[in-house]
Amino acid sequence: MNAPAEVLLSPTQRSALLADLRNALPARCVLAEAEDLRPYECDGLSAYRRLPAVAVLPETIEQIRAVLRVCRTHNVPVVARGAGTGLSGGALPLSNGVLLGLAKFNRILEIDPDNRVARVQPGVRNLAISEAAAAHGLYYAPDPSSQIACSIGGNVAENSGGVHCLKYGLTVHNVQAIKLLTMDGELLEIGECEKPGGLDNPGYDLLAVLTGSEGLLGLVVEVTVRLLPKPERAQVLLAAYDSVERAGEAVAAIIGAGVIPAGLEMMDNPAIRAAEAFVHAGYPEDAAAILLCELDGTNEEVSEEIMRVRQLLLDSGATEVRTAADEAQRQRFWAGRKGAFPAVGRISPDYYCMDGTIPRRELGRVLGRIEELSVEHGLQVANVFHAGDGNLHPLILFDANRPGELERAEAFGTAILDLCVAVGGTVTGEHGVGIEKLAPMCGQFTAGELEQFHAVKAAFDPAGLLNPGKAVPTLHRCAEFGRMHVHHGEVKFPDLPRF
Amino acid sequence: MSDDHEQQLVEQVRRAAEAGSPLAIRGGNSKAFYGRAVKGESLDLSGHGGVVSYEPTELVITARAGTPLAEIEALLAEKDQMLPFEPPHFGALAPSPSPQGGGEPRATSLPRGERVATFGGMLAAGLSGPRRPWGGAVRDAVLGVKLLNGRGEVLKFGGQVMKNVAGYDLSRLMAGSLGTLAVILEASVRVLPKPAVQITLVQEANEDQAAGRLVAWGRKPLPLSASLYHDGRLWVRLSGAEQGVAAARAVIGGEEADGDIWRQTRDQTLPFFQGDAPLWRVSLPTAAQALDLSGATLSEWGGALRWLRSDLSAGAIRRRAAALGGHAILFRGHDGVCEVFHPLPPAMLLLHKRLKAAFDPRGIFNPGRMYAEL
Numbered sequence: 015m016n017a018p019a020e021v022l023l024s025p026t027q028r029s030a031l032l033a034d035l036r037n038a039l040p041a042r043c044v045l046a047e048a049e050d051l052r053p054y055e056c057d058g059l060s061a062y063r064r065l066p067a068v069a070v071l072p073e074t075i076e077q078i079r080a081v082l083r084v085c086r087t088h089n090v091p092v093v094a095r096g097a098g099t100g101l102s103g104g105a106l107p108l109s110n111g112v113l114l115g116l117a118k119f120n121r122i123l124e125i126d127p128d129n130r131v132a133r134v135q136p137g138v139r140n141l142a143i144s145e146a147a148a149a150h151g152l153y154y155a156p157d158p159s160s161q162i163a164c165s166i167g168g169n170v171a172e173n174s175g176g177v178h179c180l181k182y183g184l185t186v187h188n189v190q191a192i193k194l195l196t197m198d199g200e201l202l203e204i205g206e207c208e209k210p211g212g213l214d215n216p217g218y219d220l221l222a223v224l225t226g227s228e229g230l231l232g233l234v235v236e237v238t239v240r241l242l243p244k245p246e247r248a249q250v251l252l253a254a255y256d257s258v259e260r261a262g263e264a265v266a267a268i269i270g271a272g273v274i275p276a277g278l279e280m281m282d283n284p285a286i287r288a289a290e291a292f293v294h295a296g297y298p299e300d301a302a303a304i305l306l307c308e309l310d311g312t313n314e315e316v317s318e319e320i321m322r323v324r325q326l327l328l329d330s331g332a333t334e335v336r337t338a339a340d341e342a343q344r345q346r347f348w349a350g351r352k353g354a355f356p357a358v359g360r361i362s363p364d365y366y367c368m369d370g371t372i373p374r375r376e377l378g379r380v381l382g383r384i385e386e387l388s389v390e391h392g393l394q395v396a397n398v399f400h401a402g403d404g405n406l407h408p409l410i411l412f413d414a415n416r417p418g419e420l421e422r423a424e425a426f427g428t429a430i431l432d433l434c435v436a437v438g439g440t441v442t443g444e445h446g447v448g449i450e451k452l453a454p455m456c457g458q459f460t461a462g463e464l465e466q467f468h469a470v471k472a473a474f475d476p477a478g479l480l481n482p483g484k485a486v487p488t489l490h491r492c493a494e495f496g497r498m499h500v501h502h503g504e505v506k507f508p509d510l511p512r513f
Numbered sequence: 514m515s516d517d518h519e520q521q522l523v524e525q526v527r528r529a530a531e532a533g534s535p536l537a538i539r540g541g542n543s544k545a546f547y548g549r550a551v552k553g554e555s556l557d558l559s560g561h562g563g564v565v566s567y568e569p570t571e572l573v574i575t576a577r578a579g580t581p582l583a584e585i586e587a588l589l590a591e592k593d594q595m596l597p598f599e600p601p602h603f604g605a606l607a608p609s610p611s612p613q614g615g616g617e618p619r620a621t622s623l624p625r626g627e628r629v630a631t632f633g634g635m636l637a638a639g640l641s642g643p644r645r646p647w648g649g650a651v652r653d654a655v656l657g658v659k660l661l662n663g664r665g666e667v668l669k670f671g672g673q674v675m676k677n678v679a680g681y682d683l684s685r686l687m688a689g690s691l692g693t694l695a696v697i698l699e700a701s702v703r704v705l706p707k708p709a710v711q712i713t714l715v716q717e718a719n720e721d722q723a724a725g726r727l728v729a730w731g732r733k734p735l736p737l738s739a740s741l742y743h744d745g746r747l748w749v750r751l752s753g754a755e756q757g758v759a760a761a762r763a764v765i766g767g768e769e770a771d772g773d774i775w776r777q778t779r780d781q782t783l784p785f786f787q788g789d790a791p792l793w794r795v796s797l798p799t800a801a802q803a804l805d806l807s808g809a810t811l812s813e814w815g816g817a818l819r820w821l822r823s824d825l826s827a828g829a830i831r832r833r834a835a836a837l838g839g840h841a842i843l844f845r846g847h848d849g850v851c852e853v854f855h856p857l858p859p860a861m862l863l864l865h866k867r868l869k870a871a872f873d874p875r876g877i878f879n880p881g882r883m884y885a886e887l
Contacts, residue, residue, distance in 0.1 A: 128732070206798075216856075219690070242734075246734050311754070462666045
């Protein structure tokens with residue numbers, strides 16, 4: 015397992031910390047009993063669980079600042095948490111630390127339709143922003159599958175994606191300003207926060223560094239996001255293929271023809287069958303792979319492109335191409351894809367979701383190798399794939415109650431991520447490193463690169479108290495993992511002892 | 514050849530780091546006017562050129578920093594693709610043929626003395642053209658970089674894939690950092706298909722009318738890709754599928770105009786940009802009211818970018834920009850010594866200094882180019 019060893023505060027340390035927190039916050043904002051702490055023991059990666067020393071639920075920025083001050087005084091680490099839907103353990107508490115929940119920061123502060131921005135508190139749910147903007151014909155584009163529950167602050171921390179990234183980008187492309195509390199208690203405005211700002215800011219692009227920094231650099235206490243005009247129309251095509259390679263070639267053909275679909279998703283046969291059994295989306299269950307291709311824009315644009323794409327899909331060897339007849343069918347086509355994870359959850363006691371990204375041209379090779387690995391590890395796998403942007407989610411099926419299966423699933427997962435890196439991709443496309451992917455990070459980056467990350471962290475948080483131990487492994491952790499990849503005949507961490 | 518060149522760059526940086534002596538990083542020198550003047554030994558990237566890989570169906574191009582921007586754009590155009598952020602050139606559009614020739618395929622050396630925009634300079638300056646509000650900025654398209662930090666280490670961040678959240682996003686941080694953090698050796702950026710159809714429309718309007726129309730159009734799903742308001746006329750570009758553009762044209766109205774106006778705006782060859790009066794680049798919220806400062810103005814980006822030619826004091830211009838929710842850069846017409854970029858609040862400046870030190874502990878890269886303290 016990746017989780018570092020537990021470190022506990024001594025009873026004296028803990029009661030001193032509690033006393034100071036209770037001094038700084040109203041009593042209802044401080045949780046210390048085990049039963050009250052239980053809901054915070056894990057995030058969406060429930061294989062890792064741990065109780066924090068204390069949890070706090072502040073209600074104002076001043077209270078957050080006070081919590082940070084107490085933590086600095088006691089030299090106690092802080093883990094921020096939004097809705098707890100993250101999939102990589104980024105919000106896993108530290109047993110010697112404070113869990114800082116931002117759930118009470120749930121207000122939409124302003125929607126400015128003329129400047130097309132929304133100013134919101136970090137605990138606001140992703141979907142709530144689009145719901146509030148709908149009255150103006152606007153919406154917030156990034157739509158992670160957890161969008162009914164996940165918070166915008168968490169989206170910023172993870173640089174969340176969704177099924178429409180290919181055309182509309184990730185969180186980093188859609189955030190305009192952030193109000194940030196540093197661990198030192200300094201309140202910084204990255205971009206204009208009190209009023210709608212411009213499209214760029216003086217100085218370094220700190221928005222880029224903070225987005226996806228997994229709560230290690232600062233605490234996001236307010237976010238200004240960009241809104242887009244809602245497309246007049248969206249239409250989806252479903253194409254079936256008798257091989258995954260052919261489906262992969264179809265994706266290249268669409269993009270090569272100059273079309274950027276709003277969404278372009280692929281599912282392999284095991285994923286199709288699981289989804290079909292779960293939501294009855296009307297998928298062809300004998301297909302080796304299906305593609306879902308969504309086009310959006312003005313009525314005229316969509317009508318024109320849908321004909322082109324339909325022809326491209328047929329020319330690429332699709333055995334069947336269907337156009338959703340109406341909005342209800344479009345929603346059903348998507349329901350199957352969006353329900354793929356829970357669908358797999360129904361057919362297997364446990365599953366382990368991977369999140370590598372690969373250059374799309376490698377799809378056939380990578381899926382072929384995953385199939386071989388599946389046989390080698392004796393575990394089944396279902397693949398769902400954000401085909402447009404190369405983000406692959408193999409779901410490894412296992413049963414944690416069977417001795418050794420979790421370990422085999424983890425070994426299988428690590429092999430998949432190594433494969434993604436080997437073909438020029440990355441170990442995480444959108445779920446983040448968190449606690450989960452520290453080991454594969456050692457394979458993706460050199461010691462110098464990891465040290466550069468740590469230097470950046472120290473520039474924001476010199477004392478190292480914000481979410482320590484996540485996102486970027488220390489060189490010693492890499493040595494412990496035994497992850498010393500020999501690259502061009504060089505050992506990566508020559509100065510470190512081997513275990 | 515380029516690996517040798519890279520090694521030379523590494524050695525020059527290591528020597529400078531040991532001596533603590535400043536380096537002035539340069540590519541094609543086309544944006545030497547931008548930012549404050551740097552005193553230091555020249556670190557020349559112009560010989561470090563060449564496209565490393567280009568995969569049209571992956572929508573990614575990877576090239577070394579010294580590659581002429583024009584060469585990259587020509588290569589993309591062969592496949593009907595483009596850089597989505599329409600970067601300015603501010604120099605000769607194409608380099609003269611390299612006298613060296615031979616060597617690696619595609620490797621181009623810039624002739625000395627000529628001002629030619631390079632790929633690395635494009636990224637370091639972080640400037641985007643007319644398409645920016647709709648196609649994104651330079652930083653939005655950056656997928657990965659290979660850089661040389663102030664310790665003389667060659668490091669790679671990001672990669673060639675669209676979605677990548679492994680580690681902090683240090684590649685986008687390079688965009689607009691003006692060479693003050695690290696030397697960009699190579700970068701991968703996202704490219705997009707060229708729109709099937711593109712038309713430019715022009716109509717008469719006063720400043721308020723133009724602003725009102727742009728805000729109203731901005732709230733609708735129209736295929737806008739550029740706007741320009743200057744001197745009583747409003748230009749708009751529409752890009753996309755044929756029928757979509759035709760339908761939008763009916764909504765926008767106006768006469769069809771020459772699309773070269775966008776290149777002239779981007780590269781600042783319009784008469785507005787000529788002459789000696791200081792040129793200010795003012796970044797504002799899209800719907801901000803008129804700048805209302807003495808001097809001539811030209812506005813782009815649906816209202817989010819306003820150019821101002823004015824002899825007013827820096828303080829007066831910056832106060833007005835800040836009051837409207839934006840910031841002002843003294844773009845051209847300065848001595849290279851005064852404050853060019855909008856001053857940072859003390860806590861922000863401190864964070865900038867720490868961040869610079871994290872990459873460049875001896876402070877050797879382009880000291881003072883962005884701020885005197887960096």
